Amino acid sequence: MKLLYQTHSPYARKVLVAAHELGMQHRIEVIHHETSPTRRNDEVFALNPLGKVPVLIVDDGPALFDSNVICEYLDSLHAGAKLIPHEPAAHFHALRRQALAQGMADAGIAARWEAERRPVASRWPPMLQGQLDKIAAACDFLEREIGDAPSTATLPDVGDIALATALSWIAFRDVYPFADGRPRLSAWYARFSQRPSMRATTLAGNTRD
Numbered sequence: 789m790k791l792l793y794q795t796h797s798p799y800a801r802k803v804l805v806a807a808h809e810l811g812m813q814h815r816i817e818v819i820h821h822e823t824s825p826t827r828r829n830d831e832v833f834a835l836n837p838l839g840k841v842p843v844l845i846v847d848d849g850p851a852l853f854d855s856n857v858i859c860e861y862l863d864s865l866h867a868g869a870k871l872i873p874h875e876p877a878a879h880f881h882a883l884r885r886q887a888l889a890q891g892m893a894d895a896g897i898a899a900r901w902e903a904e905r906r907p908v909a910s911r912w913p914p915m916l917q918g919q920l921d922k923i924a925a926a927c928d929f930l931e932r933e934i935g936d937a938p939s940t941a942t943l944p945d946v947g948d949i950a951l952a953t954a955l956s957w958i959a960f961r962d963v964y965p966f967a968d969g970r971p972r973l974s975a976w977y978a979r980f981s982q983r984p985s986m987r988a989t990t991l992a993g994n995t996r997d
């Protein structure tokens with residue numbers, strides 16, 4: 789399988805962390821691509837009409853996007869413990885946390901457009917604040933409900949992976965100080981970040997718009 793990847797994408801990293809956690813990283817060739825809505829990447833568009841990474845090129849079917857779909861696909865390839873558990877309570881806990889984490893990453897990227905990426909004359913401070921408010925509210929919500937991060941001997945679920953990779957990107961881009969005043973969330977993140985899957989996939993690089 790081939791993974792169209794970007795070293796500074798929270799969503800692409802989420803897929804690669806999932807692959808590491810499942811022990812599938814050696815079955816995936818990582819191919820680096822730069823993507824931005826302002827710089828068309830024809831090779832990515834040829835596989836994903838949204839022009840976004842991650843995209844997974846599989847051996848026996850159409851290319852898959854986005855990160856949620858790719859994680860579910862990887863999870864279908866093995867018979868062991870699942871990233872998306874079957875048991876209903878655990879299943880919806882994982883998917884709900886994934887939805888929250890995806891929304892945090894989406895809001896972070898939208899905030900970064902307003903803070904850095906748009907030409908200065910086109911930036912709109914109320915939009916920046918609105919996106920930061922979403923991240924803050926999500927972090928407060930997590931501070932209330934989060935427990936201990938799973939031990940390295942336990943497979944994390946897809947929600948945990950999505951959350952850790954979203955938070956790592958928010959920290960990497962200095963979008964929002966999520967750890968300040970949130971001891972439970974910051975302890976969770978610090979522990980999760982020690983996993984070999986996270987250490988093997990650190991974020992790097994800059995977006996070119």
Ligand SMILES: N[C@@H](CCC(=O)N[C@@H](CS)C(=O)NCC(=O)O)C(=O)O
Pocket residue numbers: 794796797798799800823824825826838839840841842854855856890
């Ligand atoms: N919901 C998608 C989001 C993917 C996404 O936004 N990827 C970014 C990289 S961080 C991208 O390729 N952006 C290019 C663009 O917006 O045109 C997923 O979970 O995979």
